[in-house]
Amino acid sequence: MKTFRSAHRRLFRPHLLASLAALAVLGAGVSAAHAQNYPITPKQRATAQATAQAGIPVSDLAAGAPDEYTVKRGDTLWAISRMYLKSPWRWPELWGMNMADIKNPHLIYPGQVLYLDKTDGRARLSTRAGSGTGGTIKLSPRTRYESLAGMALPTLKPSLIEPFLTEPVVVDENTLANAPRIVAGNDNHVLLARGDRAYAIGNSESPLIETSGPIKQFRIFRNATPLVDPASGEVLGYEAQYLGRAQLQRSQTVESQMQDGKLVTSVVPATIDLIAAKEEVRAGDRLLPEPPRQLVSYTPHAPAGPMDGGRIISVYGNAVQFAAQNQVVAINKGLRDGIESGNVLAILKNGEVITDKTNGTKETLKLPNERIGLLMVFRPFEKVSYALVLEISDVPKAGDLLVNP
Known part of the structure; x- marks a missing residue:
């Protein structure tokens, strides 16, 4: 037992930055316990370095974004990002950077304290208080006697999408x-x-x-x-x-x-x-x-190009047309359209066509499309993809429009 605990003993350093936590890994049938063994790609590292150094405008923060937050068990990266950002998929731009400290940027753990720095009109998030002040910070490492292997936060709750990966x-x-x-x-x-x-x-x-x-x-x-x-x-x-x-x-x-x-x-x-x-x-x-199991890295981000003609095709596993939050839907865009895992799309309620009788005549009008939610692609095929409905303000249905967020 002593040998087992020694093998899992880790130093928890308060100055570890959350940084590229957006790259947290979910796998088909693979728990977050394996996330720390999954490498970051050069493209992911370069993107994060370029964006996170500058942070984001303070105006892009969500109302009431806390100056300090302690990560808890059950948190997800999406939920934390939504607490801080008006556009949660942009969190790589918010997280602070320190690649020398972050041996594996996929990881952020319960117990870490996140500090929001708002210096010179730019917002950055790190696990080091006063990281934007340039002052000297005394670090006092603490020892954890429990394994951190299974504690890394996932991007989303694994139970929501793991069954749909296979x-x-x-x-x-x-x-x-x-x-x-x-x-x-x-x-x-x-x-x-x-x-x-x-x-x-x-x-x-x-x-x-x-x-x-x-x-x-x-x-x-x-x-x-x-x-x-x-x-x-x-x-x-x-x-x-x-x-x-x-x-x-x-x-x-x-x-x-x-x-x-x-x-x-x-x-x-x-x-x-x-x-x-x-x-x-x-x-x-x-x-x-049976296909081989795959590890998939979900980095929520907008599609590279405009998403013209995107629509919800159906709600998976249901005979009904309407989707709820955390349900899986099929959409009419896939690999051939440049869709990839992690793409975030906004859902637009297709405005109704009405007959206007208020002017003494009968005129046909189409009401404006209204933005009612967000979804994230997690499994693309050639011509279609499966996506998770992340948040809604109205009820999405088959036929609703999808656009860049």
Whole structure:
């Protein structure tokens, strides 16, 4: 036990700056405990160095931004930034910089005290009091006897988006149709759940065959629902319904036998076991290979170019059109449009078309579009992306407009 504690003993230095905390890492199935092992990219470092040195105009601070704030468990970087900024995604410009002190700029911990410096009309945030005064500061290191490994703040609450990093998938029209399919359950079970055994067949292009190495795992999907651009009518992809996961136990084989004096060849299905099930699985459901886990760095920022024609397509996993805060939506912009993880977009309520009768005539008018919230892209595909609704003042719905924040 003593050795374990010694290995996790860290010095907590009050002068560590929050700095590039905006680059906090969330991973698909990977907790924040691994964040400190994830490197910062040269582009991220250069951007932060260029912007954070100058800070931001004091006029860009949120009303009531505190001069001092102690980071608490349960905080997120987005929530802290919203407390300080009118535009929370701009926090790399607010955080102070000291690259010599920050061995890993992804980290900011509960217990750190944030100090807001407003010198010469510019605002900067650091964990060193009076960092903009140029005075001498006496530092008194304190020792923490608990591990900091799992304490680093995430950009957003991981529970909001972690399931969506692996569950939903956008495919083309033929991907699911050509994927291996479940043909039967063991003991004539029609509806299958976690722990059940089933049988599946792949085609000549994707047979279910065991190979050397780890056991093959698959995700199970159903119902490729078309995602249609509300403006153009273009089918941008097909959203497959995630059901669960399975692993291959035995390969499908080919068996030959004599029937009525003729040699008949038939396929013997592969054997799979269901290792996770979000919903009941049945014959006809399709298998796609389990993708490798990925670490994703979320640095909220505006898109590089103008976001013309952006719209919400649908609310994920719901038959309704309306979205609430912290819900996931599909949007009609993807990699081909320059969208990337971390892009923040403003949601505009599409103004209604009304008939004006106030002037003694009937004139058709369109009311102005109204800004009602923000969302952040966390999983882009080629033509569509999934985004998290971060904050709203009205109820977003499918068809609402998206613009640069």
